[in-house]
Amino acid sequence: MVEISSRRYFILATIMLASIMGPIDASIVNTILPTIAQYFKVEVALVQWVPMIYLLTISSLLLFYGRLGDIFGYKKVYVMGLAGFIISSLLCGISPNIYFLIAFRALQGIFAAMMMAVPFAIITASFPPMERGKALGINAISISAGLALGPSIGGFITALLNWRFTFFINIPIGVLGLLLAWRIIPEFKGQKARVDIPGAITVFISLFLFLLFVNRAQLHGLDYQNMIILLVSTILGIIFFMLEVGNEEPLLNLNLFKNMTFSFANLSALLNFMSQYVMVFVTPFYLQRVMECPPDKVGLLMTAFPLATLIVAPISGWLSDKIGTRILACVGAAICALSLSLMAQLPISATHFDVAWRLALFGIGTGIFQSPNNSAVMGSVPKPFLGTASGILATMRNVGMVLGIATAGLILYNTIPSVILQKTTLGASDIHVFFSGLKHAYIGGAFLTGIASITSLIRR
Structure with a gap:
């Protein structure tokens, strides 16, 4: 614990380097959506799935990866997510059509969720309670900076090169973050517990469908399809809580x-x-x-x-x-x-x-x-x-x-x-x-x- 405490600010800086990629990526993609739609000659309704599938996938997996960090260690989850995010960013950048881009954005969301699920845990475990607020506040700089820089970077890169390089920019930042994470973030010991697979699958589908319903309801209202999506999401949510109540090693x-x-x-x-x-x-x-x-x-x-x-x-x-x-x-x-x-x-x-x-x-x-x-x-x-x-x-x-x-x-x-x-x-x-x-x-x-x-x- 003394060793971790002595390099806690290096750990925080490492987390911040990778943390900036998520907000930059999200804000860049929203900025360049019209360009992507024009490039692939597709309608706005289809290209909207590029940011939406990313956000839906992340939101549906955060609970699972957070628990995975408790069991296998936060470093393993974080590093694996960062490595996968780099690879999936490359795949997004070389997508031959809009359908591949949407699929690769879903893959990117899977790994981004691993990166986003455990940073608060790593920071909290690395800092004493009397410095926890300051550390979390400093970490917020990277998120705010990413949101502030994203639109400008996206517009500049798209105008100077093309939209594909807005995904390629994640690669050098990600590789540097990965090397630092591997070297600096300590191996936090996990706990002996099994992974709640039934709970993970149930909550993933339930959350995914609920957020899909929320997105669709804005445009289509409470139509027949949306009501079915909401009903299935609700039933699975109830099943999830029933599974967790009777589980000695629950996901939640x-x-x-x-x-x-x-x-x-x-x-x-x-x-x-x-x-x-x-x-x-x-x-x-x-x-x-x-x-x-x-x-x-x-x-x-x-x-x-x-x-x-x-x-x-x-x-x-x-x-x-x-x-x-x-x-x-x-x-x-x-x-x-x-x-x-x-x-x-x-x-x-x-x-x-x-x-x-x-x-x-x-x-x-x-x-x-x-x-x-x-x-x-x-x-x-x-x-x-x-x-x-x-x-x-x-x-x-x-x-x-x-x-x-x-x-x-x-x-x-x-x-x-x-x-x-x-x-x-x-x-x-x-x-x-x-x-x-x-x-x-x-x-x-x-x-x-x-x-x-x-x-x-x-x-x-």
């Missing part, structure tokens, strides 16, 4: 949720990430359709959010080690709610600065909230279940992203007539109707993170 230890800090901090994370992706999903519509900003200007303005988080998160994490997590998480979520409320009050004639400082305020709130809340989750579980806790927290993040986009989409589709949504250019009367729908979505996001502010106060 339900006893963890008896701890109020663990349960409500995870709920707060889910709600806050939902509000984040309401902001991330809705604001580009406002910038493009209402303010008529070009894509490069949209990307530049949107970076105000992650850049503010990047600056604030380490400070908030350090502060949480001194004064505790409750107040900081509550204040951070409340600031996010304030920012979304202020976005809802923007006039149609708002300036770029009006939007930028509100986005920066949201980033400040996010930075204040995340590090203390993550520290509360990871500090509330026994050491043998750090991988499980890390997997659950990562699942809350990814499911929150999907639900946030779905919530925003649902509000927009129900408040804005479809004929206006389909227009590329809006008239004066259309803009007022369109902007009214955006305001409802912002208010919905403020309500979600407002609840997160309250649940952040509930601690054991």
Whole structure:
């Protein structure tokens, strides 16, 4: 333990190097989707599966890989995921058609989930409790930097070379991260337990179908196919919990949720990430359709959010080690709610600065909230279940992203007539109707993170 403690910041730096790839990859792909659709000459409905299958696969496997880390060791899961991510990035870059690209993105999601499931566990196991918040706050820099740099890098690489190199960029970063991880991350001893295969299969299918239902429901509503998908997902979810209750070595230890800090901090994370992706999903519509900003200007303005988080998160994490997590998480979520409320009050004639400082305020709130809340989750579980806790927290993040986009989409589709949504250019009367729908979505996001502010106060 003394050896681990002496090189804990090298371990953190190694984790951060690989952690930056996930956000960069996700934000780059969203940026270049129109280019990919044009290159393969396919419809938007088909090319949307490129990011969606990636996110669905990751979200459905995080619980399983988190538990796998508890059993076989966090380093093994992390290194295997990083190696697979490098190979699958290469395969994505050489895809001969859109169907191969979608398949390889699913494969990339399988390995990305391994990378994302255990970093919180590795950091928590490497740092003493009095430095845990600071370490998690510093780690948040890589995620925020990835989100901030992704759109710009994607646009630059696609313009200078072509879209395939947006996947190839993962290879040199990944190889360096893999070499460092192999050398620096210690072998955390696993526990003697069997892998809950029935539970893993059941929860994977259940979560995958649920998130698929959420995505489809935005466009197709509660049609016959969606109701079947939701029914099967619900039945499998019930079966999963029945399997876990009677299992001595479960995939998901339900006893963890008896701890109020663990349960409500995870709920707060889910709600806050939902509000984040309401902001991330809705604001580009406002910038493009209402303010008529070009894509490069949209990307530049949107970076105000992650850049503010990047600056604030380490400070908030350090502060949480001194004064505790409750107040900081509550204040951070409340600031996010304030920012979304202020976005809802923007006039149609708002300036770029009006939007930028509100986005920066949201980033400040996010930075204040995340590090203390993550520290509360990871500090509330026994050491043998750090991988499980890390997997659950990562699942809350990814499911929150999907639900946030779905919530925003649902509000927009129900408040804005479809004929206006389909227009590329809006008239004066259309803009007022369109902007009214955006305001409802912002208010919905403020309500979600407002609840997160309250649940952040509930601690054991």
